[in-house]
Amino acid sequence: MTLQTGLGQQKGRYLLEPEALAMVKAAGLPVIEHRTARSAEEAISAAGQLGYPVALKVVSREIVHKSDADGVQLDLRDAAAVGAAYRRVMDGAARYHADARVDGVLVCRMARPGVEVILGLTRDPQFGPALMFGLGGIFVEVYRDVAFRLVPISEHDAMEMIREIKGFPLLLAARGRPARDLATVVRCLLTLSRLGQSRPEIDALDLNPVILYEEGCVVVDAKVFLTGAEGPS
Amino acid sequence: MLKGDGFFLADDGTMTAQSDNLAAIFTPRSVAVIGASSSPEKLGFQILKNIRDAGFKGPIYPVNPKATSILDLRCFPSIADVDGAPELAVIIVPAGAVPATLAACGAKGVKGAIVISGGFSESGAEGESLQRQALEVARANKIRMVGPNCQGVNNPYHGLCASWPLLTMQGAMAVVSQSGTVAAALMDWAAQEGIGVSALVSMGNRADVDEADLLEYFDGDAQTRAIALYIEGVKDGPRFLAAARRARKPIVVLKPGRTEKGRQAAESHTKSLAGRDEVYQGAFRQFGICRAETLHELYDFSKALAYLRRPSGRKVLFVTSSGGCGVLAADVAAGEGLDVAPLPEAVATHLRSFLPRHFVVNNPLDLTGDATAKLYKDVIAVAKDAFDIVTVIFGDPIVGASEVIDRHRPELVVFLGGAEVEREEGRRLHARGVPVFPTPERGMRALAQLVRFGRPEEKARP
Numbered sequence: 187m188t189l190q191t192g193l194g195q196q197k198g199r200y201l202l203e204p205e206a207l208a209m210v211k212a213a214g215l216p217v218i219e220h221r222t223a224r225s226a227e228e229a230i231s232a233a234g235q236l237g238y239p240v241a242l243k244v245v246s247r248e249i250v251h252k253s254d255a256d257g258v259q260l261d262l263r264d265a266a267a268v269g270a271a272y273r274r275v276m277d278g279a280a281r282y283h284a285d286a287r288v289d290g291v292l293v294c295r296m297a298r299p300g301v302e303v304i305l306g307l308t309r310d311p312q313f314g315p316a317l318m319f320g321l322g323g324i325f326v327e328v329y330r331d332v333a334f335r336l337v338p339i340s341e342h343d344a345m346e347m348i349r350e351i352k353g354f355p356l357l358l359a360a361r362g363r364p365a366r367d368l369a370t371v372v373r374c375l376l377t378l379s380r381l382g383q384s385r386p387e388i389d390a391l392d393l394n395p396v397i398l399y400e401e402g403c404v405v406v407d408a409k410v411f412l413t414g415a416e417g418p419s
Numbered sequence: 420m421l422k423g424d425g426f427f428l429a430d431d432g433t434m435t436a437q438s439d440n441l442a443a444i445f446t447p448r449s450v451a452v453i454g455a456s457s458s459p460e461k462l463g464f465q466i467l468k469n470i471r472d473a474g475f476k477g478p479i480y481p482v483n484p485k486a487t488s489i490l491d492l493r494c495f496p497s498i499a500d501v502d503g504a505p506e507l508a509v510i511i512v513p514a515g516a517v518p519a520t521l522a523a524c525g526a527k528g529v530k531g532a533i534v535i536s537g538g539f540s541e542s543g544a545e546g547e548s549l550q551r552q553a554l555e556v557a558r559a560n561k562i563r564m565v566g567p568n569c570q571g572v573n574n575p576y577h578g579l580c581a582s583w584p585l586l587t588m589q590g591a592m593a594v595v596s597q598s599g600t601v602a603a604a605l606m607d608w609a610a611q612e613g614i615g616v617s618a619l620v621s622m623g624n625r626a627d628v629d630e631a632d633l634l635e636y637f638d639g640d641a642q643t644r645a646i647a648l649y650i651e652g653v654k655d656g657p658r659f660l661a662a663a664r665r666a667r668k669p670i671v672v673l674k675p676g677r678t679e680k681g682r683q684a685a686e687s688h689t690k691s692l693a694g695r696d697e698v699y700q701g702a703f704r705q706f707g708i709c710r711a712e713t714l715h716e717l718y719d720f721s722k723a724l725a726y727l728r729r730p731s732g733r734k735v736l737f738v739t740s741s742g743g744c745g746v747l748a749a750d751v752a753a754g755e756g757l758d759v760a761p762l763p764e765a766v767a768t769h770l771r772s773f774l775p776r777h778f779v780v781n782n783p784l785d786l787t788g789d790a791t792a793k794l795y796k797d798v799i800a801v802a803k804d805a806f807d808i809v810t811v812i813f814g815d816p817i818v819g820a821s822e823v824i825d826r827h828r829p830e831l832v833v834f835l836g837g838a839e840v841e842r843e844e845g846r847r848l849h850a851r852g853v854p855v856f857p858t859p860e861r862g863m864r865a866l867a868q869l870v871r872f873g874r875p876e877e878k879a880r881p
Contacts, residue, residue: 308695308698312652313698318697333701334700334701336660347701
């Protein structure tokens with residue numbers, strides 16, 4: 187399994203997304219509102235509590251690339267859509283991996299649109315924990331437009347990381363687009379830096395995407411690998 | 420440039436103690452060449468000859484059981500037989516004999532060793548084990564060791580060319596390299612230009628002495644004003660960063676491995692984990708280390724940082740005899756974030772008062788084919804105070820060009836298209852400690868590093 191922060195195949199233990207989100211939230215980052223559900227009824231009830239539209243994501247240690255298994259259903263606008271999506275997720279999981287143990291679904295509020303950025307932590311063999319920042323989507327996947335710094339970072343380092351990426355102008359006000367909340371990115375990077383220091387067992391952590399607004403941001407997806415125990419096959 | 424305020428490293432205090440005793444390697448009172456040879460094609464001959472020909476002042480002791488004299492120097496059958504106390508041993512014996520040789524050196528009181536021989540960690544498990552043994556023996560005998568598998572050390576300020584080729588030109592940049600050829604090429608270029616180096620170290624397998632030791636050593640070395648470093652990966656990340664953080668002198672690093680193939684080649688060459696280039700890039704930025712992308716850049720940036728001070732700002736004026744080169748320079752400068760500011764009206768008016776009417780008074784300021792040394796001088800005198808730095812481009816055979824440049828002013832010189840005049844004036848400039856760059860692009864890339872990483876202007880002495 188490849189993370190944007192990872193070198194390649196991660197060998198450690200993969201945290202389930204609810205666990206990963208809980209870790210990130212406990213560290214002090216703003217995380218998308220979510221519930222876990224183990225049946226279509228629970229999912230519909232959770233969606234009702236969160237408010238529509240919602241997204242459903244499969245929760246399984248065997249399925250890290252969720253979309254390969256129809257494991258992500260977005261923009262569900264009512265109870266019927268949630269019920270149908272739940273069944274699609276379960277069918278997809280069974281098709282993808284017959285023996286996959288599925289620990290239910292994650293029901294998340296749909297985040298309103300903003301600029302997608304990626305924040306991450308990785309463990310470098312020479313330098314120890316390092317932080318990553320970049321723009322999400324094709325910017326990280328195709329252009330590899332990311333900046334790294336070693337943990338711990340200063341506020342100055344965090345600001346330099348943000349300015350260093352080629353896509354930086356996309357975070358500034360231009361042609362009617364509003365400027366994005368860079369102070370919040372700095373705070374998130376500093377928080378992740380502290381997390382990297384205090385949790386040396388984190389081998390790789392990807393927050394991708396984090397949706398960045400004119401004010402504030404929200405972590406929509408979190409993947410965490412811990413060093414040590416065997417990971418998913 | 421801030422040196423990464425946020426990074427705290429344990430200040431273990433061991434590094435100072437470690438780099439102190441590198442004196443035996445760089446400034447030994449006497450040197451033994453173990454494995455000296457009388458065959459001119461062998462390294463054991465070339466190195467002995469280079470030490471002698473570079474003008475080493477102390478006793479030189481060739482060691483070879485099969486010779487009584489090499490190059491008119493008395494040869495000893497073993498290090499134990501040497502009738503003196505060599506401080507440095509240069510070792511060129513087969514790998515298998517190196518641990519025992521180091522032990523014999525220890526018994527003789529040798530303090531430093533340069534192990535040229537290959538056949539260690541670069542060549543498989545057996546070599547790796549030999550390297551461990553060699554290191555253990557060196558440590559047990561308190562010998563600091565450069566190498567093994569290296570091209571040696573050259574300190575032109577001490578007449579010590581324990582390396583090849585024979586180069587003796589003294590200068591202000593230290594060259595530290597994991598590759599012998601890279602080190603030699605830099606010193607060779609510097610010698611050809613007449614600027615020289617403060618020292619050269621080919622680190623080889625870095626069993627003991629590594630880049631962190633050498634950053635520390637050269638930061639404290641009186642002749643060194645900038646450090647050029649070629650590495651394929653650091654040996655010890657935290658120690659390297661701690662040394663870089665403490666260094667007050669600019670450090671320029673050339674580190675290949677941007678591509679996956681390059682990273683694999685580096686790991687195979689050095690038998691160490693090269694790590695991810697993106698993380699190196701971040702660490703270099705965080706710790707105020709200047710990164711070069713090519714060998715030429717490693718040379719150019721180190722040269723600029725060793726011989727020029729940091730300008731007080733980014734505002735640059737171009738004075739040129741070549742319109743094209745002015746454009747090339749301004750284009751690269753702007754791309755590098757330098758400020759190609761317009762001439763202030765007062766300065767432009769003043770310039771128009773004495774420049775021929777057909778001149779376009781602008782930045783770049785093109786003096787055209789009419790340019791003379793005097794015209795350069797007059798123009799710079801009028802315009803310099805409105806800018807942080809003046810880039811002076813000589814694009815023709817300008818006789819007296821070297822007289823135009825004031826070493827104490829923030830000026831960067833590019834000279835090209837001047838044939839013999841260029842070579843002569845360039846020699847004069849380099850002899851005065853003024854670096855000359857061969858193309859507008861190379862000059863401007865170097866200037867950009869100077870703005871970011873340069874040593875600040877010295878306070879005027881009262």
